[in-house]
Amino acid sequence: MSVRLLLLLVFSLEVFRCELSKEKAGSAINAAKTLVWGPGLEADIVLPARFFYIQTVDSSGERLTTSPGEKTFEVKIVSPTEQFTRIWIQVLDRRDGSFLVRYRMYATYTDLHIHVLLKGKHVAKSPYILKGPVYHEGCDCPQPSGSVWEKNMHCPESFAQITRDLSLHPSVDPDQNAQEIPKRFGQRQSLCHYTIKENKVYVKTFGEHVGFRIFMDAILLSLTRKVRIPDVEFFVNLGDWPLEKRKPTDKLHPIFSWCGSNNTRDIVMPTYDLTESVLETMGRVSLDMMSVQANTGPPWPEKNATAFWRGRDSRQERLQLVKLSRAHPDFIDAAFTNFFFFKHDESLYGPLVKHVSFFDFFKYKYQINIDGTVAAYRLPYLLAGDSVVLKQDSGYYEHFYNELRPWEHYIPIKANLGDLLEKIQWARDHDEEARKIALAGQQLARSHLMGDSIFCYYYKLFKEYARLQITEPKVRKGMELVEQPTDDLFPCSCDRRMEKDEL
Structure with missing residues (x-):
């Protein structure tokens, strides 16, 4: 047998094994015990893109922790009063046994029925009925009572x-x-x-x-x-x-x-x-807190054990990072995509490289978060992925940094990057601990930084x-x-009772 034929046979067996394991996982899911929850199942929570979650559970009551296949569930959203509904639906496989379902409404409907189906069979308490009117993002129909709105939205008491x-x-x-x-x-x-x-x-x-x-x-x-x-x-x-x-x-x-x-x-x-x-989820932007969750790269053991960074030269420490990368390419893969603030010296910082899709960042276990002109605004998306963040100690902060804990949600590194190589080595030597930090950071992003x-x-x-x-x-x-934007195609009538809150 030729080497080429042998490789083809091995590849075919691997594909068959993967498909078989997915089929077994799909058949192992218990439709009644599977969990479905989230704000997208509540009529009073109006968001640009509504969303809810599906957590697969097997017949013994155990939650699945690997993907049963991205086509496992079918979601249909219909209104009994409308022949056609202008609703865009996406079922995002988070590859950890759970799914994020998001949908954007382009009109307001009286009642919505959300069907969550597994092989044609209703899952959990499906169908979920949102009693109307169910307002879409463009509908100018404010809840008169702020306290009622906060309760409907499940807002925390304070930040x-x-x-x-x-x-x-x-x-x-x-x-x-x-x-x-x-x-x-x-x-x-x-x-x-x-x-x-x-x-x-x-x-x-x-x-x-x-x-x-x-x-x-x-x-x-x-x-x-x-x-x-x-x-x-x-x-x-x-x-x-x-x-x-x-x-x-x-x-x-x-x-x-x-x-x-x-x-x-x-x-x-x-x-x-x-x-x-x-605001632009399922709209103008391609990078958002939901899309990241469906694009977290290969499973943890298959990720590249190198610290990754791409960006522009908006801070001195970024120059140091790229120089460190050139000196230690087995530890760090860092390169500039653009030079604007400093003179570009190719002998020191190498040639500029092409932009990399943000989702491809997560092919790497370790993500370096380093300030730009101020705080690096990519941190929420890095946390939402499936890699551990090495975050530079910084004098700048975003609105959610109060919730972050070093060694719990991220691995801290000194402002001057003096211990970066040491921290990468620690992460390599403590793979399970690094994985737990990555998951804790991911959970914080999922629970605190959604719409x-x-x-x-x-x-x-x-x-x-x-x-x-x-x-x-x-x-x-x-x-x-x-002015509020006008929607002549799909105007909505607002029937809320107009009574004001007392301050």
């Missing part, structure tokens, strides 16, 4: 970062801030001055570079379509760097930013990147900030109304 940020502001004077903040920051920085009045959004911009306003406009419009926000007036920093650098003993100005630092006192929001990924959590964070932030105001928020001179 540690919001409590910490607002503790520096015993009271807020919108009249005074409207005078002082533009004078202090308006000439040199890019700011948006927002007022939400009667649940309508008004804005005035300061500075030259205000393009990132689109992200803030989008989340405010989306949020006000879902819930009535208390009247509130605030300033948003559109730049990368947080602005308020005064000492806690000085009079601080409240500035909302997408990133915080140990040397500043800004009020932190979810990053524009994470915010957009939530429902992001909307809860924004609402809580605006609600708690509104409580601090000692003068009435106003639509100031020069402010313009930010």
Whole structure:
């Protein structure tokens, strides 16, 4: 027998074995005992892309921990009052025995029936009936009561970062801030001055570079379509760097930013990147917290035991990282995809390489997270994958860093990367511990950084900030109304009772 024929035979047997194991796994699943849950099964939770989970369980009650095959389940969503439903559905195989089902509605329906099927048989308590009206993302129909909305959304009582940020502001004077903040920051920085009045959004911009306003406009419009926000007036920093650098003993100005630092006192929001990924899931973006969960690379034992990084030259330590990689290619695979901030010296940093699909990062066990101009905004997606994150000690932070614990959710490395090689070696020598850290980080991302959590964070932030105001928020001179987008094709009628919450 020729070598080529032998290899072909081995390959065929391997394919047959894999298909057989998938078939056995599929037949071992118990439809009645399998678990189905999540916010996408509740009519009152309106998200750009709704989602729920399926956890496979066998006949003995044990949860499966490997994929039974990505085509295992069929999900159908229909409305008995409509012949056709404009709903895009995706069943994402998380390859750990569980599935994430996401769907985006392009119209509002009276009642939805969600069928979760295994070989034509209903799973768990399928069909799940969402009693209508079930509103789609574009429907301008806010819940009048914020407390009812929070309860429906299962929002937490509080967020540690919001409590910490607002503790520096015993009271807020919108009249005074409207005078002082533009004078202090308006000439040199890019700011948006927002007022939400009667649940309508008004804005005035300061500075030259205000393009990132689109992200803030989008989340405010989306949020006000879902819930009535208390009247509130605030300033948003559109730049990368947080602005308020005064000492806690000085009079601080409240500035909302997408990133915080140990040397500043800004009020932190979810990053524009994470915010957009939530709003545009199953839309404009390809990288979001759900898509990552279905693209985590090969199983842990088959991943490359090398630390991986790609990016641009936005920080000195990134130059050091690439030099380290060139000196220790068996430990680190790091390269630049773009040079902008420093002079490109190919002899030191090698040639630029092509962009790598983010999902291909997870072919590697170890992901290096290192600051850019500020915090590296890719961290939520790295945590959501199936690799362990080696995170640089940093003075910058995002809204969720309060939840992160070193050695529990990630492996810490020094700011100067002085112990990076040592930590990679530790991970190689302690494979099971590294795997547990990767899974804990993944679980944190799954439970704290999905769309429902992001909307809860924004609402809580605006609600708690509104409580601090000692003068009435106003639509100031020069402010313009930010219009809600119109949907002439699929308009919705809102039948909520219009009663306001008391602050």
